[in-house]
Structure formats: C-alpha cells, structure tokens
Amino acid sequence: MTATTVDHEVSPRSGGARHYLLGAGWIRALWMSALFAAFGFGLVVLLRWWGDWQPIFKWTPIVLVSILVCAPLGFLAGLGTFDYWARYAIGSPTRVDDHSGHGATSWKDYFKVNTDHKVIGVQYLVTTIVFFILGGMLALLVRAELAKPGTQYFDPQTYNGLFSVHASLMIFLFVIPAFAGLANFAVPLMLGAADMAFPRLNALSFWLLPIAGIMMLSSFVVPGGAFACGWTGYAPLCSTHQPLGAVFFNQGVQWAGASSIMTALNFLVTIITMRAPGMTFWRMPLLVWANFTTSLLVVIATPFIAGSQFFSMFDHVMHTAFFDPGNGGYALGYQHIFWFYSHPAVYIMMLPGFGIVSEVIAVFSRKPIFGYRLMALSLMAIVVLGFSVWAHHMFVSGMAPWLRVPMMITTLLIAVPTGIKIFSWLATMWEGKLRFNTPMLFALGFLSMFVIGGLSGVMLGAVPIDIHVSDTYFIVAHIHYVLFGGSVFTIFAGMYYWFPKITGRMYNERLGKLHFWLTFVGFNLTFFPMHLVGMEGMPRRVADYAPKFASLNMFISLASFGLGMSTIVFLYNMITSWRNGPIAPSNPWRGMTLEWLVSSPPPTFNFDEIPQVVGSPYEYGVPGAQHAILAPARATEVEEVTVP
Amino acid sequence: MRRGAIAPLIGIGVVAGGIAAAVALALPWLPTPASKEAARIHPLFWFVIVICIVVFAAVTAVMGYTIIRFRAAPDDDSDGPPIHGHTGLEIVWTLIPTLLVTAIGIVSAIVLARNDALGANVLRVNVTAQQFAWSFSYPEANGLTSGTLRLPKDRSVLLVFHAKDVIHSFWVPQFSQKQDTVPGIETRLHITPNRLGTFPVICTELCGLGHAVMRTQAIVMTPAAFDKWLHGQSSAVASPNSSVAGAAVFKNNACGACHTLKAAGTTGKVGPDLDKLAAEAQAAGQPLQDFVRQSIVDPNAYVAKGYAKNVMPATFGTALSKQELDALVQYLISSSKKG
Numbered sequence: 001m002t003a004t005t006v007d008h009e010v011s012p013r014s015g016g017a018r019h020y021l022l023g024a025g026w027i028r029a030l031w032m033s034a035l036f037a038a039f040g041f042g043l044v045v046l047l048r049w050w051g052d053w054q055p056i057f058k059w060t061p062i063v064l065v066s067i068l069v070c071a072p073l074g075f076l077a078g079l080g081t082f083d084y085w086a087r088y089a090i091g092s093p094t095r096v097d098d099h100s101g102h103g104a105t106s107w108k109d110y111f112k113v114n115t116d117h118k119v120i121g122v123q124y125l126v127t128t129i130v131f132f133i134l135g136g137m138l139a140l141l142v143r144a145e146l147a148k149p150g151t152q153y154f155d156p157q158t159y160n161g162l163f164s165v166h167a168s169l170m171i172f173l174f175v176i177p178a179f180a181g182l183a184n185f186a187v188p189l190m191l192g193a194a195d196m197a198f199p200r201l202n203a204l205s206f207w208l209l210p211i212a213g214i215m216m217l218s219s220f221v222v223p224g225g226a227f228a229c230g231w232t233g234y235a236p237l238c239s240t241h242q243p244l245g246a247v248f249f250n251q252g253v254q255w256a257g258a259s260s261i262m263t264a265l266n267f268l269v270t271i272i273t274m275r276a277p278g279m280t281f282w283r284m285p286l287l288v289w290a291n292f293t294t295s296l297l298v299v300i301a302t303p304f305i306a307g308s309q310f311f312s313m314f315d316h317v318m319h320t321a322f323f324d325p326g327n328g329g330y331a332l333g334y335q336h337i338f339w340f341y342s343h344p345a346v347y348i349m350m351l352p353g354f355g356i357v358s359e360v361i362a363v364f365s366r367k368p369i370f371g372y373r374l375m376a377l378s379l380m381a382i383v384v385l386g387f388s389v390w391a392h393h394m395f396v397s398g399m400a401p402w403l404r405v406p407m408m409i410t411t412l413l414i415a416v417p418t419g420i421k422i423f424s425w426l427a428t429m430w431e432g433k434l435r436f437n438t439p440m441l442f443a444l445g446f447l448s449m450f451v452i453g454g455l456s457g458v459m460l461g462a463v464p465i466d467i468h469v470s471d472t473y474f475i476v477a478h479i480h481y482v483l484f485g486g487s488v489f490t491i492f493a494g495m496y497y498w499f500p501k502i503t504g505r506m507y508n509e510r511l512g513k514l515h516f517w518l519t520f521v522g523f524n525l526t527f528f529p530m531h532l533v534g535m536e537g538m539p540r541r542v543a544d545y546a547p548k549f550a551s552l553n554m555f556i557s558l559a560s561f562g563l564g565m566s567t568i569v570f571l572y573n574m575i576t577s578w579r580n581g582p583i584a585p586s587n588p589w590r591g592m593t594l595e596w597l598v599s600s601p602p603p604t605f606n607f608d609e610i611p612q613v614v615g616s617p618y619e620y621g622v623p624g625a626q627h628a629i630l631a632p633a634r635a636t637e638v639e640e641v642t643v644p
Numbered sequence: 645m646r647r648g649a650i651a652p653l654i655g656i657g658v659v660a661g662g663i664a665a666a667v668a669l670a671l672p673w674l675p676t677p678a679s680k681e682a683a684r685i686h687p688l689f690w691f692v693i694v695i696c697i698v699v700f701a702a703v704t705a706v707m708g709y710t711i712i713r714f715r716a717a718p719d720d721d722s723d724g725p726p727i728h729g730h731t732g733l734e735i736v737w738t739l740i741p742t743l744l745v746t747a748i749g750i751v752s753a754i755v756l757a758r759n760d761a762l763g764a765n766v767l768r769v770n771v772t773a774q775q776f777a778w779s780f781s782y783p784e785a786n787g788l789t790s791g792t793l794r795l796p797k798d799r800s801v802l803l804v805f806h807a808k809d810v811i812h813s814f815w816v817p818q819f820s821q822k823q824d825t826v827p828g829i830e831t832r833l834h835i836t837p838n839r840l841g842t843f844p845v846i847c848t849e850l851c852g853l854g855h856a857v858m859r860t861q862a863i864v865m866t867p868a869a870f871d872k873w874l875h876g877q878s879s880a881v882a883s884p885n886s887s888v889a890g891a892a893v894f895k896n897n898a899c900g901a902c903h904t905l906k907a908a909g910t911t912g913k914v915g916p917d918l919d920k921l922a923a924e925a926q927a928a929g930q931p932l933q934d935f936v937r938q939s940i941v942d943p944n945a946y947v948a949k950g951y952a953k954n955v956m957p958a959t960f961g962t963a964l965s966k967q968e969l970d971a972l973v974q975y976l977i978s979s980s981k982k983g
Contacts, residue, residue, distance in 0.1 A: 156853035156914065157952060225952075230850050236827060237810040237851060325828025331811060332826060366716070367724035371734050396813065396822045398805075398831035401760070405753050412745035416738060423737040426706045432724035433716035444707070451703050455696040458745065462692055462752040464685045464759060468674070468820040471813060471848035535673045537817035539848040542856035546844070590721075621723035 024080025024113065036074025040066030060244055060317055063222075068251040072211045080113045081204040102199070103604040113207065115199035117188050118602065120206050122502060124181025125495065127206075128174050129574075131213050133567065135169035138162050140564050147557035149550050151543050159543040161226025161245070165216055168231045168249060171349070172256040173213040175487045179352035180205075180263050182494045183291045185502060187267060189595035189602060190285050192276025192611040192628065197269040205262040212256035219248035230541055232342070235323030235334035239315035250313035257306050260348075264298035267291050276594070276628065278613030283627075285593045285617040286375055290355025293379040297344045297351070297386060305341035308334055332399055339390035347386045349483060351379060353490030354421055357443045360493050361425050363591045364440035365432030368618040370424045378417035385414045395466045404463050411461040418454055422447065437589075438512030442493035445520050449485025453478060456531065471541075474534030480527045492519070492570070499577070500584030504601045507581060511573040515566060522563030529556050592627040593617045649709065656708040661701030668693055675817045678839035678864060681759040682820035688755050695744055759821075760834055763800030769793070773825040774808035775957040776854030776914075777898030778845060785874045791896040793845060793862040795837050796870035805831045808959055813849035816862050824849055837864040853955045854914045857901045890975020893968045897960065907979035915956060916948040921980040924948055936973050940964075 021027060044065050048056045076082065080101075087094050103109070103116045110123055142162050145153050154162065188196055196202045219226040224243025227233070238246050271292045275284070284292075311322040312334060321327035323334045362369050369375060391399060391407040425447060434440070456478040460466050469475065492515075499507045529552050534540075538549050545553070587596040594611055595602070611628040619625030677683045714724075770781045771793075781789040795801055805814065805825035814833065815822040818841075823833035847858035865873065891908060894900065900910025905918040916924060925935035928946045938945050941961035944953050964972065 151913070155952065156856070156955075160850070160853070160855075228853075234811055234850070241810055241852060325826075329828070331828055365714075365724060366722070368726055368728050370727065371729040374729070374734050397824045398826045398829060404756065405749075408752060409749050412749050413742070415745055416741045419741040420734070420738055422703065424734075426703065426710065427727075427730075427733070429710045429714065430706070431727070432710075432714050433720060433722060434711065434714045435716050436711075444711070447707065448704070451700060455700060458696065458748065459689075459692050461745075462688065462748055464681075464688055464752055464755045464820075465692065467822050468682075468685055468817075470822055471815075532671055532673065537675055537844070537846065539815070539846050541850040544856040619726065621726035625726075 024078070024083055026079070026111070028080075029075045029078030032074040032078030033071045034074070036077075037066045037071040040070030060247065063244060064247055064251070064313075064317055068215065068247065072208075072215075072255065075211065076204065076207055079207060081200070081207055083113075084200055101203070113203045115195070115203050116604065117184050117196045117199065117202060118502070118606075120202050121181050121183075121185030123206050124177055124184055124209070125502075127209055127213075128178040128181060129571075131169050131173035132178070133571075134213075134217065135166050135174060136564055136567060138166035138169070140561060142166060143557040143560040145543055146545075147554050149545050149547050149553075154543065156543060157225035157228050157243075158220075160228030160230075160541070161220060163541060164228055164230050164249070165219065165226055168216050168252065169213065170483070171231060171345070172253060173209065173216070175349045175483060175491070176256075176260060176345075177209055178491045179291075179294070179349070179487075180260070182356065182491070182498065183267065183287070183352060184263070186494075186498060186595055187288055187291055188270060188274070189501075189598070189606055190288050190593050190617075191271065191274055192279060192594050192607060192613065193270060193274040194605045194607065196266050197274055198266050201262050202266055205259045205266065208255045208259035208262075212252045212254075212259065215248050215252035215255065219245035219252075222248060232338065233309070233312060234338075235312050235315065236325070236329075236331055239312040239323050239334070242316070247313055247316055250309040250316070253309045254306055257302050257309075260298050261302050264295035264302075267295040268299065271295075276611045276613050278628070280613075282373065282376075283613055283616055284376075285355075286358035286369060286372070286379075287352075287355035287593075289376045289379055290351045290353075290358070293383045294348055294351045296383055297348050300387070301341045301344040301348070303341075304337050305345075308337040308341070311337075332394075332397060335394055335397055336390070336399070339393045340387075343390040343393065344386045346482070347382055349487045351382065353446065353487050353494075354379065356490045356494040356497070357425065357446055359591070359593065360439045360443040360497050361428050362618045362620065363497075363589045364435045364437060364443075365429045366435075366590075366620045367428055367432040368616065368620055368622075370427035370430075371420075372616065372618065374420060375424055378420045381417040382414060385410055385417070389414060392461060392466070395463050396470045408461055408463050412458060415454060415458050415461070422451060422454075437496075438507070438509060438516055439493045439497035439589075441513060441516040442489050442496065445516060446486060446489035446493065449481055449489060449523070453481030453485055456481060469534055471539055472534035473530040473538045473540055476540050477527050477530035477534060480523075480530070484527070485523060489519075492516075495574075497589070498595075499574075500588045501595055501600050501602070503578045503581070504584050504599075505577055505581035506584045506588065507577040508573050511569055515569040515573060518566035518569060519563065522559055522566055525559035526556055526563050592619060594628055597628065597630060649713075652713075653705045653709050657701040657705030660704035660708070661697050664697045664700055668697065674820070676839075677820065678816075678818035678837055678841060678843060679821065680836040680838050681834070682818065683838070684755050684759055685820045688751055691751055692748055695748065699744075762802060762834055763836060766800045766802050767796065768802050768804060769795075771803050771805045771814065771825065772808065773805065773812035773814070773847070773851075774959055774963070775810065775852050776847070776858035776901055778814070778847075778858070778860045779896050779898070782874060788874065789896050791898050792860050794870060794873055795835070795862060795864050796867040797837055797840055797864050799836070799867065801835045801837065803833045803835065805833070808963070809957060810851050811849050812847045812851045812858065815846045815848045816843050817846070818843045819862070822848060837862075840864050840866065853952075854902050857912060857914055858898075859901065860898060889968075889971040890973075890978075893964065893972040894975060897964070902956070905976075905979055916951055918976060919980050921976060932977060933973065936976050937969070940969065940972065 041062055044062045045056055084094060101113055101115050104114065104119045110119060114120060145159055222245045225245055227242060227245040227249040229238035229242055229246065233249060271288060314320040315322055315324055321329040323329045323331050325331055358369055358375065388410045389407060391403050392411040395404055460478060496507060496512055533549050533552050538545050584600045586599050597611065598607060609630050611630050613628045615625055615627055617627045619627065674686060674689060677686055768783055770783065772779045779789055779791055780793045781787050805823060807825040807827040809827060811824055811826050813822060813824045819835050821833055821835050823831050825831060841864055843862045845860045845862050847855060851858060894908055900908050900912055902912040902914035903918045904911050921936060922932060925932045928935055943956035943958055947953050
C-alpha cells in the first residue's frame, strides 16, 4: 500500500463519528443487518396484510425472509463486500487499481473485507478450523450418547440434530472450504500470478461462509429444535415433517453453495488466464490441476443441490408439492437431484487432497511425479465418470430397477483412475530419498487409509452387497475412511506443508509427528470397528441400538474421545508456532514450484518480477533443471500485474 | 525392479494379507444367512473380500518396503533418480484393476438377477410403513393384518411396500435384503426364507424421532405352522369390542414401539407411559374415554408434560377403522386400570 492510494471505503470529507457509523466495517454490518432484517420483516407482514392471509404474523416465512435472507445481505453490505460494485453501478468514481483493502499489516485486517488471496486463504483456514472443532464436538456428543444402548443424554430431536449438524458443518464448513482456503493461498502463487482473477469476488466468497456456518449451528436454538433429518435432508421428511430448523439447513446450504460456486469460477478464470509466461497446462503443478478439475465439478454440480434445497424449502414454507406425493410430488426426485450434486461433491472433497498429496510426495521423495500426464488425465476421468455414478446412493431407494447395473458399472470403473493415482504415488516414492516430516506422514497416512476407504467403496459398488449394508454403520465407516482418512489427512498435510510459507515461521516438528500418530491410531480405532457393527446389523442415525453392539460401541466412543484430544496438540502447535516458531526460510522443503521462489510469507503482490516458467515442476534429480526463473520484469508486464 | 526387492516385498505382502485375512475370517462379519438371497450374497462378499485383501496386501507391501528401504539418511541432501514414468507399467496398472472390477460387476449382476427372480407359488405380503410402525397384511387370508412379519420357510415371498408419510426402509440383516418404502410409489422386495427363527425387522432410513424404535420381528415358520396361523388369526380382529381385538390393534400398529403398557408387555419410552392414562386424563382435565380417543386421533391436542409435539403420527385417526379405534380405546382403558 502506498501513500498515494485513496481509500475509497471512506469519503474524505466524513468526520470521525460519521465514519465510525457509515464506513465499511463491523459497526455498519451490525446496523445494516438489523435494518435489512426489519425490512424483510416489514415486507412479509405487509404482503400478508395486503393479501389478507391469516395469521399476518406467521413466523416461518418471517424468519426465512428476514433472518435467513435479508439480514445476511445486510451484513455483507455493511461489511463492505459490495461497496466497489455499488459505486461502479451508480456512477461514483472508482479506481481499478484500488489496493486499499489488500494485504494485512495487523491481525485486525483479517476481520475486514480483504482482497489479498493470501489473507483470504488464512481467513478461510482459520474459519474452517473453528467449524472443524465445533463439528468435532458435536460428533463427541453423538459418541457420548452412543457409548451405551438406550437413550441417556439427549431427546431424539436433539440427538438427530447433533449428527445432522455435525455432518453439515464438516462437509460444507470444513472439508470443502478448507481446500478452497489452501488453494486460495497456493494456486495464484503456483501460477506466478499476483492474485486471483477476481479479488473482490474472492472476498465476498469468504464472507458467505461464516453466515452459512452460524445458520446451521443456530438451528439448535430455533423453537422446535435443530434440523434433524441428516445432512442428506431427504424429502418428504425434511420438506414437510420438520420444525423450522430444517429451513436453517436449506438456507445455510445456499450460502455455502454460493460461496463455493463463486470461488470455483474464480479458480477457473485464474487458472485459464493468469498463468505465468511459459506455464503451459502440461507444466502446471498437480495441485493446480486438482483445483482446476474440482472447480469444473463445483460449477457444474453445485447448482443442483441449490435447486434441491430450494424445492425442499418451498415445500416446507410455501406448501408447494415438489416432493410431496400427497399432492402429486415425487419423493425420489429429491434424491436424484441431491445426489447429482452430492456424489460429485465426494470428489470435490477429494481431488484437491490428491493435488496436495502429489506436491508433498514429490518434494519429500525427491523424485519427479511418476506418470505426470496420466495423473492429470485421471483427474479429468474422475470428473467425467463422477457425473455418471450418482444413483449408487439409491440402490435400495425404489428407483427404476434397470438403473442399478449401469450405475454399478460406472461406480466400479471410477476405481480405475483412483487406482492409477495410488500406484503412481507409490512409484514416485520408489527409489526416492524419503523424509518423514509431518506433511509426508499425513500424506502416507492418507494413502493407506484411502486404500481401505476405496476398497470398501468397491464393495459398496457391488449392488447385492450394497443392499445388505446400505444405511448401516458400514456406510459410516466407509465415508469416514474416505472423508477423514482421505480428505482430512490431506488437509492436515497441506496445512503443515504450507505453514512456513503462510506464516513465515516453522511449526514444531515433534508436536506435528505426535499429532499425526495420535490422529492415525485414534482414527483407526474409532472407525474400523464400525465396519463390523454395520455388517452385523446396526443401522446408522439411531440413538438406541441392540444390546449386542454395546461393547463395540463403548470401545468406539472411548477411541473417539482420544481422537478428539489429538486436535488439541494440533491447535497448540499451530498457535504457539505462529507466535514464536523459528523464522522460516523461503524454501524449507527445497520444493521447485513457484511459491517456494518467493519469501515466506510472500510479498503483498507475490512476485516482484514476473517468473518465466521453463520446465516441469517436478524435475527432482535432473541436473540443473528448473521449473521457473525469475526474469527481470519488462515494462509492459508491470502494467498487467499492477505492482504499485 | 531392483534386485533383492522381490523377497522382502513378498514377505511384507504375505504378512499384511495374512493379517487382513485373519481379521476377515476371525470376526463374525455377516449374520448367519436365513434366506436364499443372503446365501447368494455371501459368496459374492467373499469373492470381493479376497480381491480387496490381495490389492491391500500389494499396496502395503510396496509402501512398507519403500518406507523402510528408501528412507534418506539425515545428511543426505541428494535427489532420487529422475524417473518420469513407465508406459508399460502404467498400462498394466490401468488394465488389471479394470479387469478386476469388471469381474466384480459381472458376478454382482448375476447375483442381483437371480435374487430378483421370483419362484413359483409366490406369497404376496402387503407392507405398510408409517411413523414408527410396520404392518403386514396377507391378501391370501383376506387381508389379515399383523404387526409382526410371519413367513413360511422355503417359499418365495414378494413384499409390496407402501409408505403413509415419509421414506422408511425395511431390513432384516439375516435375509441380507433391504428396500426403501417411498410415499407415492410402490416398491417391491423378493425374499425366500430358508431358516426357521425369529429375526429383527429394522427401519434403516431416518424417518423421524422414533426411527430407532421402528422395529418389529420377522418369524420364519414351517409351512404347516404358517398355514395354521394364517387361518387361525382371522377370528380375533373380527370380534369387535373384545379386549382380544383391542390387543390385536395395539400390537398390529406397533404402539408398543413407543409406549409402555404392562398388559401388552411393552416398554417403549419415546411416548408417555400408557399405564398412567388415568393420571394424564386428570391432568388434561378430560373424562378418561374422551382423552384416550382424542390422544390417538389428534395427538397434538394435549401433550403430556416432558414430551414434544409432532412426535406421534397424526395418521391413526384415518388409518384405523371405527371398530378398531373403539376396540383400542376400550383395551387401553381396561389395561391401564389393571396396571
């Protein structure tokens, strides 16, 4: 930021108090949320009075319009996410190269609308870790209830709310956005770009997330109880038989989904148009490939879950009958639309992790990625096949029976590109010079856990086996092997791997390793026995179960508390290392990708000079090979990247 | 391939595969089958498990060997050999998994087709699912309705499902067969029981607050005992206002899944204790008979202290005939007085 920068958020003439109230920030966010909420309230009441709909004060539509739609818009407007666009729209003076909201000099800058992809990356990661902890605590409450058969601590509505909100937070507020946060930080750096293509859109995408998370959590305090129909929200249970809390889920998904779509568009445009000179598609790091393919999935699939949640909410609030068979609706329609997103969502939650693991394994094995092009192509194959497998979630649903065998074949085939990736990582490690730093441990943990999750996935792909284990604890075990053993392990790998680059400090390696071993052991003790109780006959989503499963469930619950404790080691390490860790060099892992060519943390605009990409990002062991050289900047390119 | 690597690779693979096989064999994974369909699924399960164990052992062998053998010395800053790929190897590890999953697909499709094929002399049972109860009716016995599923051994059974409110799912673990029941459409499931015994019927699709207790039993009987039961039952429901009829209605609608009633031997805790009906009627300030009737037909009119609204289905008023309702009310009043 330079002295010549005009701060457009504040009118130069405004006085102190006026600036305090009217300037973009938390004060304005507060009163604008209230104002917008009041507007929404008035709108509903006015329309109901005008149409003579009794009762005029009906809480479901009032809460929906005022609290779940208008207030968040007011919050975003007050915080200043729309300021630049609003000025542009009404013809006020704007400056294209206004960098007033870019970069962070103090911790306060992280609580503002910031357009720096690195700041936004940190905002994402910290926010998602908060929701990870909250979601984890909900899981521990679920395990406390399940430690013994019968119901002990929670009534059925609360218990069903616990596991429903646990899953929604972990999926929509942790795994998906944590990957978006890591990619937000790493992708522009890896491309040699100064920022994302649309920095203001990027800022808006982030600020939608806390709204979604708070909405889902606050459904616990809504009269009638939390939404309690599972994160899948099947109609007609969720659309017509649930208290108001269900609408908090419907709307929470909309905000998180909108965030996801905007970020994905941003990644696509950034990756397609902002690669440094010489960075051809076949020279992109696999993390960039992974986020490119993930973004394709998000942009194509996420509108479907938005549709399913809108229809479900309309059935609930406006008494439409999309999924209400009593009035001509089709209950299975919900599942088809929902899974058309939510199966690709499994890959949205996995492909970025594949990217992280590719980076980590290449660097810590000191070897080029084995079969780089096939690795990239298998990502594309997963994208294409990923859209043709959704009905494997519906083998027992009563859908058209002929759909089962074709969907089984595509489901089994998708194991092939996934297998290619696993074998290629193993071949990358073969004959390498392996170092077992924490990121590498988590990558290897991922590899072994994901093999188990993938193999149980093949079992589930076989229709007759799926019919037996559908909706049992076997499914719970499978998804945790894939999403925890898979996704969460790769998120930890990525957080440790880029921690020096993000914070400029090194984390404590001993605590990192302790965190890994506690997580790895705790994870397996918690989730492996679930395969067994599921196969033997314990259904999922029940607070009460047959006494014969008592001892195994007690074991699982005790193990899960240990697993929960391991997170304390992680938090302690992250917080103390960020404050007092040793200063990190610019390239602690001796990586070749572009983010390691700049300082830790990187300068505000990433590169003082435009990098010239000259080769593959993984040329370890090739004498004299380079991925990129930092060439002296040419005059024309200075304008393009707007270095101040 | 490095010389000298093959023996340790095989060694690690055998150990990993051995441990996995031991876990697979020692633990009781699948319940003992009680239907021909389950008996077909078991070999498929083992077929897939064997493939999984082989793949797991191979991956573990390579990973274990790599971790032990290729660990860098602390002072070794050199890089590994710059191997970028090997087309032959990549083709092999694309083709072998393709062949394996194709084999799994073919075997699964055959099992599925055989499990869906109805036998001769099919027994049809109409199954109605509602929050939080199952009821089974037998067209062969003029619509005789029962709260437990009774089936003859070794006869092809076609269950035809209807759901009144939300989606439920019918599962008997020992039959290894499962089917969702979906409001608005008819779904079907084929089972051929082949072992005598009593097995749990479990709802596996989250259907609301009483989901965990939406259970009943499937009883597989000898064909002779089944016929005797089928034709001996019709009399009970036919005699109105007798406590026998009321008890049958109570049982067939699975009231006991949620409610405690000593006379019926049920201990459900989702809803209020029905042995204390008189006290509740007093609390509600209504005559006992009116209170009981209203609580069945319109459960939200008065909700006992400590219990939530909208938990008990409001569908019983229309689901029960007038006779059944009268019988149930009388049965509840007389039973609760005894209790």
